[in-house]
Amino acid sequence: xxxxxxxxxxxxxxxxxxxxxxxxxxxxxxxxxxxxxxxxxxxxxxxxxxxxxxxxxxxxxxxxxxxxxxxxxxxxxxxxxxxxxxxxxxxxxxxxxxxxxxxxxxxxxxxxxxxxxxxxxxxxxxxxxxxxxxxxxxxxxxxxxxxxxxxxxxxxxxxxxxxxxxxxxxxxxxxxxxxxxxxxxxxxxxxxxxxxxxxxxxxxxxxxxxxxxxxxxxxxxxxxxxxxxxxxxxxxxxxxxxxxxxxxxxxxxxxxxxxxxxxxxxxxxxxxxxxxxxxxxxxxxxxxxxxxxxxxxxxxxxxxxxxxxxxxxxxxxxxxxxxxxxxxxxxxxxxxxxxxxxxxxxxxxxxxxxxxxxxxxxxxxxxxxxxxxxxxxxxxxxxxxxxxxxxxxxxxxxxxxxxxxxxxxxxxxxxxxxxxxxxxxxxxxxxxx
Amino acid sequence: xxxxxxxxxxxxxxxxxxxxxxxxxxxxxxxxxxxxxxxxxxxxxxxxxxxxxxxxxxxxxxxxxxxxxxxxxxxxxxxxxxxxxxxxxxxxxxxxxxxxxxxxxxxxxxxxxxxxxxxxxxxxxxxxxxxxxxxxxxxxxxxxxxxxxxxxxxxxxxxxxxxxxxxxxxxxxxxxxxxxxxxxxxxxxxxxxxxxxxxxxxxxxxxxxxxxxxxxxxxxxxxxxxxxxxxxxxxxxxxxxxxxxxxxxxxxxxxxxxxxxxxxxxxxxxxxxxxxxxxxxxxxxxxxxxxxxxxxxxxxxxxxxxxxxxxxxxxxxxxxxxxxxxxxxxxxxxxxxxxxxxxxxxxxxxxxxxxxxxxxxxxxxxxxxxxxxxxxxxxxxxxxxxxxxxxxxxxxxxxxxxxxxxxxxxxxxxxxxxxxxxxxxxxxxxxxx
Numbered sequence: 001x002x003x004x005x006x007x008x009x010x011x012x013x014x015x016x017x018x019x020x021x022x023x024x025x026x027x028x029x030x031x032x033x034x035x036x037x038x039x040x041x042x043x044x045x046x047x048x049x050x051x052x053x054x055x056x057x058x059x060x061x062x063x064x065x066x067x068x069x070x071x072x073x074x075x076x077x078x079x080x081x082x083x084x085x086x087x088x089x090x091x092x093x094x095x096x097x098x099x100x101x102x103x104x105x106x107x108x109x110x111x112x113x114x115x116x117x118x119x120x121x122x123x124x125x126x127x128x129x130x131x132x133x134x135x136x137x138x139x140x141x142x143x144x145x146x147x148x149x150x151x152x153x154x155x156x157x158x159x160x161x162x163x164x165x166x167x168x169x170x171x172x173x174x175x176x177x178x179x180x181x182x183x184x185x186x187x188x189x190x191x192x193x194x195x196x197x198x199x200x201x202x203x204x205x206x207x208x209x210x211x212x213x214x215x216x217x218x219x220x221x222x223x224x225x226x227x228x229x230x231x232x233x234x235x236x237x238x239x240x241x242x243x244x245x246x247x248x249x250x251x252x253x254x255x256x257x258x259x260x261x262x263x264x265x266x267x268x269x270x271x272x273x274x275x276x277x278x279x280x281x282x283x284x285x286x287x288x289x290x291x292x293x294x295x296x297x298x299x300x301x302x303x304x305x306x307x308x309x310x311x312x313x314x315x316x317x318x319x320x321x322x323x324x325x326x327x328x329x330x331x332x333x334x335x336x337x338x339x340x341x342x343x344x345x346x347x348x349x350x351x352x353x354x355x356x357x358x359x360x361x362x363x364x365x366x367x368x369x370x371x372x373x374x375x376x377x378x379x380x381x382x383x384x385x386x387x388x389x390x391x392x393x394x395x396x397x398x399x400x401x402x403x404x405x406x407x408x409x410x411x412x413x414x415x416x417x418x419x420x421x422x423x424x425x426x427x428x429x430x431x432x433x
Numbered sequence: 434x435x436x437x438x439x440x441x442x443x444x445x446x447x448x449x450x451x452x453x454x455x456x457x458x459x460x461x462x463x464x465x466x467x468x469x470x471x472x473x474x475x476x477x478x479x480x481x482x483x484x485x486x487x488x489x490x491x492x493x494x495x496x497x498x499x500x501x502x503x504x505x506x507x508x509x510x511x512x513x514x515x516x517x518x519x520x521x522x523x524x525x526x527x528x529x530x531x532x533x534x535x536x537x538x539x540x541x542x543x544x545x546x547x548x549x550x551x552x553x554x555x556x557x558x559x560x561x562x563x564x565x566x567x568x569x570x571x572x573x574x575x576x577x578x579x580x581x582x583x584x585x586x587x588x589x590x591x592x593x594x595x596x597x598x599x600x601x602x603x604x605x606x607x608x609x610x611x612x613x614x615x616x617x618x619x620x621x622x623x624x625x626x627x628x629x630x631x632x633x634x635x636x637x638x639x640x641x642x643x644x645x646x647x648x649x650x651x652x653x654x655x656x657x658x659x660x661x662x663x664x665x666x667x668x669x670x671x672x673x674x675x676x677x678x679x680x681x682x683x684x685x686x687x688x689x690x691x692x693x694x695x696x697x698x699x700x701x702x703x704x705x706x707x708x709x710x711x712x713x714x715x716x717x718x719x720x721x722x723x724x725x726x727x728x729x730x731x732x733x734x735x736x737x738x739x740x741x742x743x744x745x746x747x748x749x750x751x752x753x754x755x756x757x758x759x760x761x762x763x764x765x766x767x768x769x770x771x772x773x774x775x776x777x778x779x780x781x782x783x784x785x786x787x788x789x790x791x792x793x794x795x796x797x798x799x800x801x802x803x804x805x806x807x808x809x810x811x812x813x814x815x816x817x818x819x820x821x822x823x824x825x826x827x828x829x830x831x832x833x834x835x836x837x838x839x840x841x842x843x844x845x846x847x848x849x850x851x852x853x854x855x856x857x858x859x860x861x862x863x864x865x866x
Contacts, residue, residue, distance in 0.1 A: 028858070073854035097480065128604050135686060145685075155684050160627050161618055166693065167688035170563050171651055180652040182785035185726065194593050196726045196784070218604055218695065218767050219613040251588050253568060253598035254687025260599065261785040262651070284528055293618065293629045343625075351629070352615035352678070352694040353866075357603050433654065433786075 006276050009098040010421035012418050016101045018114065020051030026418035026421025027051055027193035029101050032094055034082050034233065036123040044123050045077055050101055050267055053114040060113055067097055071198035079125035079269060080280050083213050083232040084358040091388040096274050121265035128357045131172060132349060133239060134164040135365040138339035143368060143380040159289050162340040165427040168260035174267040174359065175425050180222055181432040182400060198432035199242035201385060205366040206313050206376035206408055208335060209237035209265050210342055212360035222350040224298040227343035230356060233269035234356045236408045237363050240264065243379055243399070266425035274420055278308040282341050295351055298346050305341035309412045311367060312333055318403035319393045326409055328391055330381060333374025337367050378431040402431040439709050442531040445851050449534045451547065453484030460484055460725040462534050464699035465527055467515050467666065469556040470841025471550045477556050479512055482701055483534055486547040495547055501530055503551050512558035512702060516646050516665040517791040527706050545776035555700035559792045564605060565782060566672060566796035569599040571772035573799040576813040592722050595773040595781040601693035605794065608858050613687060614835060614865040615694035616697055620675035631865035634818060634832040638799040639746050639809035639841055640668035642698050645793035655783040657731040660776035663789060666702035668798050669841045669858035673697065676812055698859040707853055711741040711845035715774050728784055729777050738774035742845045743767055744800060752826045753837035760840055761824055763814065766807025770800050787810055834865040
């Protein structure tokens with residue numbers, strides 16, 4: 001059974017007895033993302049978002065309302081047990097949860113296990129093992145490359161290799177944890193020597209995150225046709241970047257302190273099952289582009305391996321909040337602007353025998369659209385700082401200022417299907433200490 | 434109290450009642466490295482190497498022979514508890530162990546807790562959180578840089594920034610786990626398109642590893658004068674590298690699949706206390722080199738921040754073993770060939786607020802001497818494959834062949850002090866699957 005099988009849990013007619021899950025919500029019963037939450041003053045536990053509530057899976061398991069074989073995973077202290085489930089078990093759990101939340105006769109039993117989401121804390125879902133960031137947003141790679149190499153923005157390997165690199169897992173935080181402006185070495189172009197100072201070119205990067213489920217053994221590559229078996233879910237990711245630190249430090253081994261001071265993820269894990277109705281064909285490669293090597297090619301993946309997800313970034317400045325203005329939209333665009341699919345990322349990562357482990361996180365890299373309205377970073381929107389953006393307050397932004405809050409959201413939609421969301425990936429910049 | 438304080442545990446006159454610890458051993462009572470071991474058929478537990486024996490710290494703690502405050506750390510399932518100890522507690526434990534292993538009247542109690550090392554399995558000491566590899570071996574950077582940029586081998590940032598990048602923690606294995614030759618994309622210079630095939634330029638890299646002890650909070654940099662408080666020990670590290678994969682994939686974000694298929698570490702953690710007598714001044718920077726920025730400069734670190742450790746690499750081929758020949762020495766040289774100290778690596782890593790955590794591993798990067806006899810990789814020894822090495826069997830090597838075994842060893846020595854070793858970092862290449 002493939003994880004993109006659509007079943008009755010996806011039916012638009014399916015309605016939860018949780019009223020807030022019926023309309024104008026990112027979390028209808030067709031979604032059911034997993035997360036780690038604490039009701040006020042209580043210990044963290046695994047939950048599922050439903051409307052403006054969170055269902056306590058530990059309580060559900062203790063009440064014997066999930067199959068015995070899944071109770072242990074539901075009762076763990078993190079979402080790791082859920083992530084480790086084979087896809088068929090994750091599907092089973094989805095159906096059980098969907099049924100419980102739709103069957104009115106189960107409401108008396110289940111309703112006491114719901115918590116108001118806005119009274120709960122949301123945590124990092126699981127301890128992240130290794131974090132890898134890819135670079136599959138080809139328009140981003142083009143935009144950034146053009147700033148350095150106007151005639152030759154894409155390097156020769158780009159269309160052959162899903163370029164990626166290892167990032168820092170310890171500094172990944174869930175939404176709403178403030179981001180301290182980092183200090184670091186940077187060398188202003190006109191200076192002879194570097195200075196150590198707060199970053200003056202702090203940026204965000206719009207990405208999607210991929211949670212690894214069951215892993216592979218060291219030395220045992222993952223064939224691309226089986227890549228999906230290793231994917232447990234998706235989130236949104238802001239790969240905060242200090243462009244001035246990055247420019248000075250990144251050669252020859254890649255970005256390091258420019259990125260590892262903080263990364264923010266949305267705390268809900270949207271499952272492959274929830275996204276099943278939103279799979280679409282990978283856009284065809286432009287005429288003349290090379291075909292993927294066989295270890296990266298799967299006809300099914302080409303036919304269904306992209307996601308009809310729309311990504312949005314909003315900015316809220318201190319002045320905007322004080323003026324009562326809503327966040328200002330910086331960009332919006334489709335997640336199909338990825339040159340490589342998520343399955344290709346997974347298959348490539350493990351192609352040398354590298355072992356992926358449950359709880360690893362993969363980032364897609366910045367996803368930009370070809371047109372300016374869909375650029376996924378300020379570095380692109382402001383052309384490296386040369387053309388600052390105008391904001392509704394009369395402020396301008398080349399890079400992020402202290403107090404700025406960046407909010408990434410996303411929704412998946414398709415004809416005849418209930419639209420689902422990812423929750424927010426949101427954080428505010430604090431001044432350097 | 435600084436971790437380099439020398440006390441009576443370092444006295445050369447101090448002798449253990451463990452006979453094998455008295456002479457011709459890497460593990461005299463002046464060393465006492467920590468590791469995770471299993472006696473035949475038993476579960477892993479924390480131990481200390483002494484001569485050709487391993488002392489079971491769990492058993493010691495259960496017998497009430499360590500201070501109550503340290504018993505929990507000694508009884509954990511990994512060395513993480515020991516790593517997390519503040520330096521003063523680690524020192525206390527060292528003195529207790531040293532006394533128990535030297536006082537003849539404790540022998541009857543303690544001897545039953547010793548296991549023959551050659552009958553035990555040695556494991557990865559702890560779950561590694563994040564793994565960062567630096568590039569502080571300046572002669573290596575020069576040698577490699579020269580192959581790409583003959584006129585300008587070192588990039589402009591090298592003498593200002595302790596260059597580093599994130600590596601893969603999941604694929605780090607202890608000594609003796611075979612290394613599968615990785616497959617991957619490489620583009621032969623004469624070819625138009627890349628191929629996916631087993632690496633034909635497999636190499637080793639001679640490095641030291643640094644285990645992080647107590648961590649720092651996200652957003653709270655580590656001042657260089659306090660960097661040593663965060664270092665729990667040292668090991669040897671082989672950063673296996675597929676040079677052909679690396680050349681094709683590494684731009685613009687650094688090495689990825691060329692490195693993350695496997696890294697080997699020596700399983701014993703040699704403590705800062707054990708290395709205290711072997712601290713030496715950091716070699717002065719050549720005339721004209723920039724001084725480190727203030728966040729990287731500490732007078733004490735410059736005076737004592739290098740280690741009088743000699744590193745050696747040996748190669749044993751299948752043919753050599755069949756001919757009964759001993760491993761052939763490829764290189765030897767001092768660990769003082771590092772442009773940056775370990776404290777500078779730690780302070781730089783955390784300078785942007787990045788949080789180091791207990792069980793993180795830092796690699797130094799390849800440590801090469803300026804002269805060929807101390808080159809730390811085949812890429813350097815064979816000049817990128819152009820001048821293969823002659824071996825005693827009449828074989829030659831430009832890069833590693835299947836069946837080749839690489840053995841890294843090291844010893845710390847100083848006038849009037851008992852020489853200590855690190856154990857072996859050893860692994861053999863298996864053919865690609």
